[in-house]
Amino acid sequence: MMSIGVITRGKYGLRLIENVRKNSDFRVSSIELPEKLPDFIETPADLINELIPDKGIFSNDLIIAYSLHPDLAPQIIRLAGENGASAVIIAGGAGMAGGQSEITSFSKKFNINVQVHEICCDIECIGNKTIDEFASCFGRPEVRINTNNGLITNVKIIRSAPCGSTWHMAKGLVGTKIEEAPARAGLLIQQYPCRAVRGNKGGIHKAAKLHKESLERALKESV
Numbered sequence: 001m002m003s004i005g006v007i008t009r010g011k012y013g014l015r016l017i018e019n020v021r022k023n024s025d026f027r028v029s030s031i032e033l034p035e036k037l038p039d040f041i042e043t044p045a046d047l048i049n050e051l052i053p054d055k056g057i058f059s060n061d062l063i064i065a066y067s068l069h070p071d072l073a074p075q076i077i078r079l080a081g082e083n084g085a086s087a088v089i090i091a092g093g094a095g096m097a098g099g100q101s102e103i104t105s106f107s108k109k110f111n112i113n114v115q116v117h118e119i120c121c122d123i124e125c126i127g128n129k130t131i132d133e134f135a136s137c138f139g140r141p142e143v144r145i146n147t148n149n150g151l152i153t154n155v156k157i158i159r160s161a162p163c164g165s166t167w168h169m170a171k172g173l174v175g176t177k178i179e180e181a182p183a184r185a186g187l188l189i190q191q192y193p194c195r196a197v198r199g200n201k202g203g204i205h206k207a208a209k210l211h212k213e214s215l216e217r218a219l220k221e222s223v
Contacts, residue, residue: 004061009034018164068096086129125139141169143215169189
């Protein structure tokens with residue numbers, strides 16, 4: 001059974017922990033970073049040691065980090081590598097992950113797979129055993145549907161967004177007209193409410209699009 005260590009910050013990461021515990025057999029442990037951190041951290045290695053004195057969290061198979069700080073993310077990768085983790089997922093996108101050269105250096109040094117995702121419902125299998133085991137259950141949404149008389153009667157979750165929004169969508173789609181289901185799927189995700197960045201180019205729109213597309217695929221397969 002795979003073990004997952006989640007590093008949370010404020011509200012970010014809490015839904016993932018709840019959903020993974022509820023809908024899988026993965027072992028999950030977590031540790032919380034302060035919600036308020038300096039914009040620039042001069043000595044990130046010292047600060048991360050101060051914030052996380054017990055390095056046990058980094059010995060899990062997979063580390064999912066909602067550190068949301070470009071100075072701390074590389075140090076999380078380093079500690080994960082030093083303590084035997086197989087893979088790291090950095091949430092929040094490239095802007096929160098630190099320099100690519102530093103990430104690549106730690107990845108090669110410790111032979112650890114590092115994935116950076118703006119939104120975690122974009123996680124998918126990549127050929128790495130640890131990432132793929134997680135992505136078999138959580139990541140890009142995949143559903144199967146049943147219909148009757150032009151209405152959605154049941155939505156079965158094959159793979160859920162880590163935050164649990166896919167389950168929210170599934171419940172809200174029962175009784176929806178088939179032709180209205182994909183658009184409603186995207187709307188339900190935005191009403192969850194999705195915690196991805198909002199605005200015209202925010203990740204919330206990508207999350208809605210991924211779920212809308214999952215319904216469109218399911219409808220084609222149900223014909």
